[in-house]
Amino acid sequence: MAVLTIKNLAKTFNVGTPKASRVLDDISFDVRGGTFVSIVGPSGCGKSTLLNIISGVEEHTSGDISLTSDAGGPARMGYVFQDPRLLPWRSVMKNMMYVQDDRSEATVSRAKKYLDMVGLAKNADFFPGQLSGGMQQRVGIARAFAVEPDLLLMDEPFSHLDAITARGLRAQLQDIWAQSKKTVVFVTHDVVEAVELSDRIIVLQPGGRIYEDITIDLPRPRRQTDPTVATLQAEVLGRLETMKAMSRTASAVA
Amino acid sequence: MSTTMAPVKARRSTTEKDKATPAWQKRLTSDRAARVAALLSFFVFWVLMSALFARVPGPVEVVQRLADEFSRGEVFGNFGLTLYRFGVGVALAAVVGIAIGVIMGLSQLGRAFFESPVLVALSIPAIIWSFLTVMWFGFGDLSPIITTFLTSVPFVIVNVAQGVRGVSRDLRDMSTTYKVPLSRRIKDLVLPAVTGYVAAGIRFAIIIGWNGVLLAEWFGGGGGVGYRARWWYDANRFGGFAAWVVLFVGFIVLLDRFVLDRAIRRAFRWRDASA
Ligand SMILES: Nc1ncnc2c1ncn2[C@@H]1O[C@H](COP(=O)(O)OP(=O)(O)OP(=O)(O)O)[C@@H](O)[C@H]1O
Numbered sequence: 001m002a003v004l005t006i007k008n009l010a011k012t013f014n015v016g017t018p019k020a021s022r023v024l025d026d027i028s029f030d031v032r033g034g035t036f037v038s039i040v041g042p043s044g045c046g047k048s049t050l051l052n053i054i055s056g057v058e059e060h061t062s063g064d065i066s067l068t069s070d071a072g073g074p075a076r077m078g079y080v081f082q083d084p085r086l087l088p089w090r091s092v093m094k095n096m097m098y099v100q101d102d103r104s105e106a107t108v109s110r111a112k113k114y115l116d117m118v119g120l121a122k123n124a125d126f127f128p129g130q131l132s133g134g135m136q137q138r139v140g141i142a143r144a145f146a147v148e149p150d151l152l153l154m155d156e157p158f159s160h161l162d163a164i165t166a167r168g169l170r171a172q173l174q175d176i177w178a179q180s181k182k183t184v185v186f187v188t189h190d191v192v193e194a195v196e197l198s199d200r201i202i203v204l205q206p207g208g209r210i211y212e213d214i215t216i217d218l219p220r221p222r223r224q225t226d227p228t229v230a231t232l233q234a235e236v237l238g239r240l241e242t243m244k245a246m247s248r249t250a251s252a253v254a
Numbered sequence: 255m256s257t258t259m260a261p262v263k264a265r266r267s268t269t270e271k272d273k274a275t276p277a278w279q280k281r282l283t284s285d286r287a288a289r290v291a292a293l294l295s296f297f298v299f300w301v302l303m304s305a306l307f308a309r310v311p312g313p314v315e316v317v318q319r320l321a322d323e324f325s326r327g328e329v330f331g332n333f334g335l336t337l338y339r340f341g342v343g344v345a346l347a348a349v350v351g352i353a354i355g356v357i358m359g360l361s362q363l364g365r366a367f368f369e370s371p372v373l374v375a376l377s378i379p380a381i382i383w384s385f386l387t388v389m390w391f392g393f394g395d396l397s398p399i400i401t402t403f404l405t406s407v408p409f410v411i412v413n414v415a416q417g418v419r420g421v422s423r424d425l426r427d428m429s430t431t432y433k434v435p436l437s438r439r440i441k442d443l444v445l446p447a448v449t450g451y452v453a454a455g456i457r458f459a460i461i462i463g464w465n466g467v468l469l470a471e472w473f474g475g476g477g478g479v480g481y482r483a484r485w486w487y488d489a490n491r492f493g494g495f496a497a498w499v500v501l502f503v504g505f506i507v508l509l510d511r512f513v514l515d516r517a518i519r520r521a522f523r524w525r526d527a528s529a
Pocket residue numbers: 013014021023042043044045046047048049050189
């Protein structure tokens with residue numbers, strides 16, 4: 001069943017003003033439950049805007065968007081942002097609980113479980129300022145999983161981290177995802193990362209249209225060292241380069 | 255042959271430094287020592303001044319005058335009167351200031367509306383307000399209360415507005431995506447973000463408002479600390495005047511140190527913890 005359905009979605013900022021700019025143009029796709037979908041594309045092509053529309057922070061200008069939960073009620077959403085976005089005056093555990101519906105024992109132990117999964121069980125009583133950037137980002141990831149979302153949105157969650165920390169967290173994310181089988185929409189401009197994590201990659205082009213929708217059919221867990229992974233990464237990267245070259249020519253002609 | 259080389263200038267760890275520093279030195283370089291030193295030097299300065307100038311009353315004389323005022327039964331009545339006026343004025347300033355500050359922080363329109371009046375109010379000194387209120391309200395309780403309110407409310411407004419505006423957009427968006435209920439948003443996001451500013455605003459209000467109440471009493475003549483200080487001043491008895499000054503300055507310093515400062519520290523605990 002599709003958790004997320006998007007039809008002819010468009011977004012224009014500053015409608016009706018001289019500054020009006022169309023950021024997303026006629027986007028249609030749907031995401032089936034339990035899949036990991038990546039959205040890649042060059043900087044400024046509207047990836048974050050798309051996620052913000054899905055999450056409800058931003059309104060869309062036209063088109064349809066619908067979210068359904070397996071239970072039928074309003075869909076629960078988790079969001080891992082580019083930065084941790086924790087309440088600086090609340091402890092790690094209180095930050096985890098801030099986004100939870102209730103304070104029941106089951107909820108508390110679930111929050112603890114995910115903190116433990118990202119290796120921060122010992123830091124539950126720390127303030128965010130007492131953690132490193134990578135640790136804070138892990139709290140953000142644990143927080144998102146702990147709400148048991150119908151849809152988990154992630155916006156370049158590893159882009160502020162150093163390569164080694166990022167690789168560790170990517171492996172962790174694969175593990176947690178394999179256990180929980182959440183539906184994920186993951187934004188990145190890193191094709192290598194997208195191939196490693198996703199079932200499917202949606203490529204956005206400048207101007208906010210879908211350029212390509214690629215299915216990644218590789219066994220999991222995927223390892224950087226696996227040659228088939230590397231081959232596919234190179235191939236997708238090549239297609240992205242073609243797209244960039246084409247859009248350059250197009251804008252040169254126009 | 256192997257030689258052990260001592261590092262040219264190794265930097266010492268905090269543990270090493272801590273061990274190497276004798277206890278007396280730690281005590282001597284503490285914050286408290288600095289505060290005590292400030293008090294002591296002020297006291298010495300005062301004694302010197304009174305020794306040099308006949309018109310500056312020394313500590314002994316001031317304490318005597320103070321004791322006289324106590325035995326005359328002037329202290330509690332006047333002090334109580336002033337505290338009452340001051341308390342009402344500051345409380346009013348806190349309530350009105352927080353309300354206007356929140357409006358200014360949340361709404362563009364509110365900000366546009368209040369910005370200029372607040373700036374103007376901010377620039378008017380307590381002495382002008384006290385003249386005006388005595389003119390408007392005469393010699394009763396109202397003029398010191400309104401003076402206190404008017405001198406202090408702009409500081410509360412400015413601080414609170416700044417705090418509310420500072421509530422991070424990112425954190426608000428985060429709360430929206432997780433559908434955090436409004437009550438919890440206020441409790442865990444807005445209030446903690448603003449309490450420090452509210453506390454700082456009220457602290458300013460108290461210190462500034464104190465000026466206001468004393469000045470209004472000085473010119474108003476309806477009793478109170480300011481009135482009593484002026485009475486001695488007019489009588490050319492500087493000992494009595496200084497006794498009252500010492501009394502109210504002492505009071506405000508104690509209030510600030512033991513009540514306000516602590517409240518503010520509590521509000522900013524999370525920030526100290528991450529430093
Ligand atoms: N609030 C806004 N008002 C006007 N324009 C905006 C606003 N937010 C984003 N934009 C514009 O929309 C475009 C897409 O922004 P968006 O943040 O979605 O890009 P992105 O694909 O996430 O890029 P990056 O990879 O750099 O994060 C940009 O040109 C940006 O200037």
